[in-house]
Amino acid sequence: MSSTVAEICRNAKTASREVAKLPASARNAALLAMAEALLAEAEPLIAANADDVTAAKGAGTSSTIVDRLTLTEGRLASMAEGLRSVAAQEDPVGEIERGWRRPNGLLIEKVRVPLGVVAVIYEARPNVTADVSGLCLKSGNACILRGSSIATHSNTAIVDVIRRAVQTEGVVADAIQLVGDTSREAALELMQAKDYVDLLVPRGGKSLIETIERHATVPAIIDGDGNCHVYVDAAADPEMATNIILNAKTQRPSVCNAAETLLVHSKLAGTWLPSALEALSAKGVEIRGDDEVRRIWPDAIAASKDDWSAEYLDLVLAVRVVSDLDEAIEHINIFGTSNAEAIVTEDLSAARRFTWEVDSGSVFVNASTRFSDGGEFGYGAEIGISTQKLHARGPMGLRELTSSKYVVWGQGHIRT
Amino acid sequence: MSSTVAEICRNAKTASREVAKLPASARNAALLAMAEALLAEAEPLIAANADDVTAAKGAGTSSTIVDRLTLTEGRLASMAEGLRSVAAQEDPVGEIERGWRRPNGLLIEKVRVPLGVVAVIYEARPNVTADVSGLCLKSGNACILRGSSIATHSNTAIVDVIRRAVQTEGVVADAIQLVGDTSREAALELMQAKDYVDLLVPRGGKSLIETIERHATVPAIIDGDGNCHVYVDAAADPEMATNIILNAKTQRPSVCNAAETLLVHSKLAGTWLPSALEALSAKGVEIRGDDEVRRIWPDAIAASKDDWSAEYLDLVLAVRVVSDLDEAIEHINIFGTSNAEAIVTEDLSAARRFTWEVDSGSVFVNASTRFSDGGEFGYGAEIGISTQKLHARGPMGLRELTSSKYVVWGQGHIRT
Numbered sequence: 115m116s117s118t119v120a121e122i123c124r125n126a127k128t129a130s131r132e133v134a135k136l137p138a139s140a141r142n143a144a145l146l147a148m149a150e151a152l153l154a155e156a157e158p159l160i161a162a163n164a165d166d167v168t169a170a171k172g173a174g175t176s177s178t179i180v181d182r183l184t185l186t187e188g189r190l191a192s193m194a195e196g197l198r199s200v201a202a203q204e205d206p207v208g209e210i211e212r213g214w215r216r217p218n219g220l221l222i223e224k225v226r227v228p229l230g231v232v233a234v235i236y237e238a239r240p241n242v243t244a245d246v247s248g249l250c251l252k253s254g255n256a257c258i259l260r261g262s263s264i265a266t267h268s269n270t271a272i273v274d275v276i277r278r279a280v281q282t283e284g285v286v287a288d289a290i291q292l293v294g295d296t297s298r299e300a301a302l303e304l305m306q307a308k309d310y311v312d313l314l315v316p317r318g319g320k321s322l323i324e325t326i327e328r329h330a331t332v333p334a335i336i337d338g339d340g341n342c343h344v345y346v347d348a349a350a351d352p353e354m355a356t357n358i359i360l361n362a363k364t365q366r367p368s369v370c371n372a373a374e375t376l377l378v379h380s381k382l383a384g385t386w387l388p389s390a391l392e393a394l395s396a397k398g399v400e401i402r403g404d405d406e407v408r409r410i411w412p413d414a415i416a417a418s419k420d421d422w423s424a425e426y427l428d429l430v431l432a433v434r435v436v437s438d439l440d441e442a443i444e445h446i447n448i449f450g451t452s453n454a455e456a457i458v459t460e461d462l463s464a465a466r467r468f469t470w471e472v473d474s475g476s477v478f479v480n481a482s483t484r485f486s487d488g489g490e491f492g493y494g495a496e497i498g499i500s501t502q503k504l505h506a507r508g509p510m511g512l513r514e515l516t517s518s519k520y521v522v523w524g525q526g527h528i529r530t
Numbered sequence: 531m532s533s534t535v536a537e538i539c540r541n542a543k544t545a546s547r548e549v550a551k552l553p554a555s556a557r558n559a560a561l562l563a564m565a566e567a568l569l570a571e572a573e574p575l576i577a578a579n580a581d582d583v584t585a586a587k588g589a590g591t592s593s594t595i596v597d598r599l600t601l602t603e604g605r606l607a608s609m610a611e612g613l614r615s616v617a618a619q620e621d622p623v624g625e626i627e628r629g630w631r632r633p634n635g636l637l638i639e640k641v642r643v644p645l646g647v648v649a650v651i652y653e654a655r656p657n658v659t660a661d662v663s664g665l666c667l668k669s670g671n672a673c674i675l676r677g678s679s680i681a682t683h684s685n686t687a688i689v690d691v692i693r694r695a696v697q698t699e700g701v702v703a704d705a706i707q708l709v710g711d712t713s714r715e716a717a718l719e720l721m722q723a724k725d726y727v728d729l730l731v732p733r734g735g736k737s738l739i740e741t742i743e744r745h746a747t748v749p750a751i752i753d754g755d756g757n758c759h760v761y762v763d764a765a766a767d768p769e770m771a772t773n774i775i776l777n778a779k780t781q782r783p784s785v786c787n788a789a790e791t792l793l794v795h796s797k798l799a800g801t802w803l804p805s806a807l808e809a810l811s812a813k814g815v816e817i818r819g820d821d822e823v824r825r826i827w828p829d830a831i832a833a834s835k836d837d838w839s840a841e842y843l844d845l846v847l848a849v850r851v852v853s854d855l856d857e858a859i860e861h862i863n864i865f866g867t868s869n870a871e872a873i874v875t876e877d878l879s880a881a882r883r884f885t886w887e888v889d890s891g892s893v894f895v896n897a898s899t900r901f902s903d904g905g906e907f908g909y910g911a912e913i914g915i916s917t918q919k920l921h922a923r924g925p926m927g928l929r930e931l932t933s934s935k936y937v938v939w940g941q942g943h944i945r946t
Binding site for chain 2: 131134135214216220222227229230312313327331333335351354357358360361362365447469470471473474475476477478479480481482484485486490491492502503504505507508509517518519520521522523524525526527528529530
């Protein structure tokens with residue numbers, strides 16, 4: 115019989131106090147034990163997963179989702195490797211971010227501490243179950259996992275394995291709990307457990323984000339849209355510009371850090387742009403352009419205002435010719451979603467202005483927007499990319515799963 | 531004719547882009563000009579304030595609130611001094627918090643940037659108008675101020691003066707705007723302007739916080755309750771312990787960092803505690819104790835469970851004898867509100883455990899909880915004390931009015 119959301123929340127809060135007290139050595143050992151256990155228990159894990167896969171196929175689930183759902187020995191090995199990589203990260207807990215002595219002699223330290231209970235609501239991929247458990251435990255938090263119903267057998271089996279593994283290293287099993295009830299009601303209850311949940315991270319599509327924006331009373335970090343831009347400046351290296359827009363648009367079009375709009379300085383409209391559009395078309399990219407683009411490239415579809423806001427997640431690219439850097443920055447600040455934007459230029463002054471004035475979570479100079487990613491930043495497994503400004507912005511690592519506390523040392527100090 | 535909330539929000543967003551581009555020198559010069567102007571315009575400001583004071587007195591407003599509302603030359607001088615002190619603070623904008631080079635050569639910088647538009651809803655005291663304007667402008671933000679109706683003439687006059695002052699230094703006036711409409715509807719509209727407001731800071735009582743928790747869709751930082759604790763350990767210096775609890779309880783009982791509960795190690799129950807209770811009683815403090823306290827001090831009222839959760843904001847103190855440090859920590863973690871807690875001890879190991887295991891925004895060793903304050907931390911004027919864990923926790927300074935952005939430098943990097 116699985117626990118209710120209320121029971122899970124209470125147990126997580128209690129467990130979080132225990133986990134917060136553990137030294138990094140114990141937390142790291144638990145992550146390594148989790149990795150070992152996933153490999154040792156590959157057979158029963160894959161068997162449990164097969165139940166989900168069979169049911170999903172029977173229900174006519176799309177092959178993309180069935181593929182995401184499927185566990186293999188190789189994927190379990192990746193999950194184990196992910197946990198080892200997180201274990202090898204620097205410990206975020208206890209770091210003294212800043213410290214100073216006041217004129218009256220008080221010594222103030224700002225210390226990084228665990229958040230407490232982190233809840234994550236996510237979709238089909240069972241690897242998230244291990245990734246999130248590892249990230250939360252490494253950062254001294256208890257976690258509550260709420261996966262989707264189609265992965266219930268897989269998630270139950272994975273959580274069972276990793277709970278037993280962490281216990282062998284003296285970590286309380288309730289530091290990692292799965293919400294067995296995959297109903298909408300249970301998800302809503304979790305979103306509103308504000309006495310227990312210190313942070314909710316939704317990893318899902320627009321409808322999950324909207325539900326959270328409407329109903330959550332617990333603090334949440336939104337992993338939102340990615341309408342990413344590449345701006346090719348007048349002083350761009352033409353070959354580099356082509357490589358970067360091709361990579362940003364076509365290397366994996368379905369992800370949030372893929373480029374959706376290309377902005378081109380007018381000086382390159384008659385020179386670099388036609389060759390770039392040819393290279394993009396050759397890769398199957400549909401071009402939606404403004405009037406100037408369509409003069410150069412008559413095959414382009416006329417871009418509407420919606421195209422500047424669109425997150426296609428597909429082989430479609432909106433293209434606009436801008437008169438200067440200011441117009442490019444203004445366009446991005448109006449239409450961007452604060453995920454990732456890139457400039458291609460050899461002009462240091464243009465690069466400095468772009469990085470300073472573009473309002474986005476990640477701003478790249480001469481690099482593809484596809485690098486807006488926790489793994490590429492060196493953060494180990496990824497908890498998400500925040501498109502909000504409070505607490506965390508851009509790819510989130512272990513530090514973003516912590517809060518802070520002031521520790522103040524006196525010698526009988528009183529206020530007068 | 532005053533602007534609508536919608537107009538104010540749009541203008542603030544536009545202004546915030548301008549302000550974010552200003553170098554620190556321009557922002558600092560604007561703060562100094564604001565300070566000068568408050569002094570130069572003292573006469574008309576005090577005259578405008580007199581209209582509010584007269585109306586408030588006529589409406590039978592309590593003398594405490596009338597006092598908070600009243601502007602004098604001395605208070606204007608303090609406001610000017612506060613602005614100068616904020617101008618003298620280190621610039622939080624542009625600070626590279628961290629930076630590292632990836633194995634592929636990408637150079638990643640995490641840079642502090644302004645939030646954008648900060649809205650503040652506050653009560654009677656007109657000095658907040660100048661403080662908040664200064665803090666927001668210094669940190670590169672535009673601000674939207676929504677004061678209470680009883681301070682309308684004062685706030686309008688102050689904002690008028692400081693808007694003119696910042697313009698003399700090339701800062702757009704709409705970086706500082708006052709919502710003239712003090713209706714509840716206008717406040718709700720501001721709380722829900724999520725396309726414009728990047729942070730809302732409520733500075734007010736429980737009912738304002740509740741309204742925000744229920745209705746706000748913009749990100750908010752809650753400046754919440756203060757059920758603060760002083761724990762006197764077995765190894766405390768008795769005189770220091772008495773001084774600290776007297777200071778924490780009686781120096782200014784009406785504020786959120788005043789102590790509300792005293793926890794005493796049982797070893798001191800028969801020795802230090804009676805003398806401490808005598809000293810507290812002599813200062814007019816009403817004692818509400820557990821059974822053991824009442825055996826020692828029969829005048830004590832029996833503490834109910836509500837007393838452990840109470841924020842008296844008055845000369846009342848809940849007192850409990852605990853058997854050890856664990857019990858003290860557990861009590862605080864159950865009943866505390868994460869504002870400020872203190873231990874008095876000469877035992878380094880007890881101090882280390884207390885500071886590590888107590889879950890609170892500020893934890894003091896041998897110092898009064900009254901130091902949980904932006905000014906005492908050296909942050910200049912105060913924006914508030916966060917009792918939440920996300921983004922900011924404890925006294926907030928200029929850094930807490932900023933977000934971050936990743937700036938990533940490559941040389942044609944693409945993902946493979």
